[in-house]
Amino acid sequence: MSYALPIGFALFLWWFATGLIFWLDQLPVRTFKWSVGAASLVLAAALFAIGALSGDTSLTGVYASFTAGVLAWGWQELSLYTGFVTGPRKQSCEAGCSGWRHFGHAIGVNLWHEIAIIVVAVSIAALSWGAANQWGLYAYLLLWAMHLSARLNVFLGVRNVSEDFVPAHMAVLKSFLTRKPMNLLFPVSVTAATIGSVLLFQEAISAPGEEDRAGWSLLAALASLAVFEHWMLMLPLPVEKLWQWSLPQRRDAAKSRNSKPVHFDYTPLKTKLSP
Structure with a gap:
């Protein structure tokens, strides 16, 4: 149980939080400000908890700090896919755009999002610097690494680009999804993960106390999910079934939106694409 419970907890937290974000970002656009507002309060609470628990080495402290780190990461995902924190570029790439120019456009679409990730990472590190309980920081950094690796692989080219997971109002992101049998980064990414x-499971097995076993097991479960997520990019698996409860028909959800402020209108229908 000292291993099964934290592993099960990490898997459930990842699955439920991911599904909740999918569900929220397909609601009517008028709800986004409330979703992101609530998520921002959760982010503030998570940061407070990480700081308050930085000296707490109890089992409860380990779980709470880890959860706070995951919730802090959830704000990054929700703020991106609702369109609140994206980047200065709002347009898809024109046909034929490739190479470093294409990569620069991808950065332009996500620039504020990437900066926000760094700001929160620095905040978490400052709140728990040198403290005994840094499980929240470890969880956040691990999720960041998973996120960065997966996005680079999708940009370079994978078999399953998972377009169904991109909400209609963020269709601009689809021009940076590349379908290929393989890219050179993928073997490196999946091997490293x-x-x-x-290594994390080995740390969990050799940990002397229950608290450390739980902490390393939580991180090991997240790292295993990174392996799973990378293989999902290549294998023909019905990934959407994992979150079927949170993924109603995207097209129907988009039609039901009766308010589309300019800030959220990223679908390039009429605007001539800039270089």
């Missing part, structure tokens, strides 16, 4: 998972 696998090695990282094994």
Whole structure:
């Protein structure tokens, strides 16, 4: 149970939080300000908890700090996919755009999002710097690494780009999804994630106390999810079934939106694309 409980907890937290974000970002646009507002309060609470628990090495402190780190990351995902924190570029790339120019456009679409990730990471590190309980920081950094690796692989080219997970109002992101049998980064990414998972499980097995076993097991479960997520990019698996409860028909959801402020209108229908 000392291993099964934290692993099960990490898997459930990842699955439920991901599904909740999918569900929120397909609601009518008028609800986004409330979703992001509530998520911002959760982010503030998570940061407070990480700081308050930085000296708490109890089992409860480990779980709470880890959860706070995951919730802080959830704000990043929700703020991106609702369109609140994206980047200065709002347009898809024109046909034929490739290479470093295409990569620069991808950065332009996500620039504020990437900066926000760094700001929160620095905040968490400052709140728990040198403290005994840094499980929230470890969780956040691990999720960041998973996110960065997956996005680079999708940009370079994978078999399953998972377009169904991109909400209609963020269709601009689809021009940066590349479908290929393989890219050179993928073997490196999946190998690194696998090695990282094994090392974290070894730390969990060799940990002297229940608290450390739980902490390393929580991180090992997240790292294993990174391996799973990377293989989902390549294998023909019905990934959407994992979150079927949170993914109603995207097209129907988009039609039901009766308010589309300019800030959220990222679908390039009429605007001539800039270089």
